[in-house]
Amino acid sequence: MDDQSLKCNTHKITEELIKKNIKKKSDLEITLYNIKKEIIDVKLRGQAQIENIRKNSTIEIQKIRKKQLIMFAKKIICVADHLDAILKISNKKNINDNHIIQGITLILKSLLNIFSKMNIKIENKKNVIFQPHLHESTKTIKLNNIPSNYIISILQPGYTLNNEVLRKAKVEVSC
Numbered sequence: 513m514d515d516q517s518l519k520c521n522t523h524k525i526t527e528e529l530i531k532k533n534i535k536k537k538s539d540l541e542i543t544l545y546n547i548k549k550e551i552i553d554v555k556l557r558g559q560a561q562i563e564n565i566r567k568n569s570t571i572e573i574q575k576i577r578k579k580q581l582i583m584f585a586k587k588i589i590c591v592a593d594h595l596d597a598i599l600k601i602s603n604k605k606n607i608n609d610n611h612i613i614q615g616i617t618l619i620l621k622s623l624l625n626i627f628s629k630m631n632i633k634i635e636n637k638k639n640v641i642f643q644p645h646l647h648e649s650t651k652t653i654k655l656n657n658i659p660s661n662y663i664i665s666i667l668q669p670g671y672t673l674n675n676e677v678l679r680k681a682k683v684e685v686s687c
Contacts (some may be wrong), residue, residue, distance in 0.1 A: 585632055592627070593668070595620040627671075635670035635681040638663050646670055648680040652687040662686045664687050 545604055595616055602613045627634065635646050642649060642661045658664065663683045670681030 540595065549587070580687060581630075582676065582678065585630070586669070586678050588623070589671050589679060592623050595623065631674055632678070633672045636666045636674060638666060642685045646672070646677060646680060647683045647685075648684045650682050651684045653684055655686050659687040660687050 523611050598616050599613070599620065601612070602608060602616075604624055607613055624634070639658070640663055642663055647663065647670065653664055655664065662685065665684045667684065668679075668682040671678040
């Protein structure tokens, strides 16, 4: 082989190697691009998953708080009932000027103010139409001067919290 053909062969081999290296480089760049794209996709899915967990946790916490508030409200209603019963008995026995009774009156007023701030509403209105989701009829009475299905008297007040019934009012209804 002469020098010229050796140079030509070397040149061809070099060109082939360069072409192969360019092809390998191109393939590696494509692979690198795809890996970067996959990493970004995995990061985005991870962030979306974290955001979903955060939202679901917030919703669950709100549900638990609401449930706990309802449980607390149902229990504290009994306290208001007892205080009210004490005041009714003291009125019947004419013991209104007693300091203890005055203290109980203030405690009941404070408790009812707290109910109002917590959006606990008392269902204790007379002469309104009977609503089965808010009232429990204990007795029906025929009265000529009152239309049927109206509340005549409240035996025990009912309570709602954000339009959810905590306890139905026990009432007597006209028929």
